[in-house]
Amino acid sequence: MALRHKSALKRAKQSEKKKHRNKAVMSTLKTLVKKVVVSAEAKESQDIKENLRLATAYIDKVAGKGLIHKNKASRIVSRLNTRVNRSANS
Numbered sequence: 001m002a003l004r005h006k007s008a009l010k011r012a013k014q015s016e017k018k019k020h021r022n023k024a025v026m027s028t029l030k031t032l033v034k035k036v037v038v039s040a041e042a043k044e045s046q047d048i049k050e051n052l053r054l055a056t057a058y059i060d061k062v063a064g065k066g067l068i069h070k071n072k073a074s075r076i077v078s079r080l081n082t083r084v085n086r087s088a089n090s
Contacts, residue, residue, distance in 0.1 A: 025067055032058050036080050040087040048084055055080060
């Protein structure tokens with residue numbers, strides 16, 4: 001199906017750009033969360049704190065831009081904090 005209107009072509013280009021940008025952002029988010037989880041399991045105290053700080057900041061940034069819902073962001077941060085605290089107490 002070929003798009004005939006200029007506006008439809010433009011919207012298709014814009015949505016393609018957004019798709020790639022969103023995919024990159026979500027990939028980074030997952031990587032940062034995974035780093036926190038791995039460092040919590042390995043119990044590397046310095047890495048845990050730094051990774052948690054970076055992940056929390058990035059999650060809040062992504063939620064602020066509307067890529068994920070604010071409640072989801074809060075839930076992810078809460079679960080990361082719980083995991084880190086459990087590993088610190090063990």
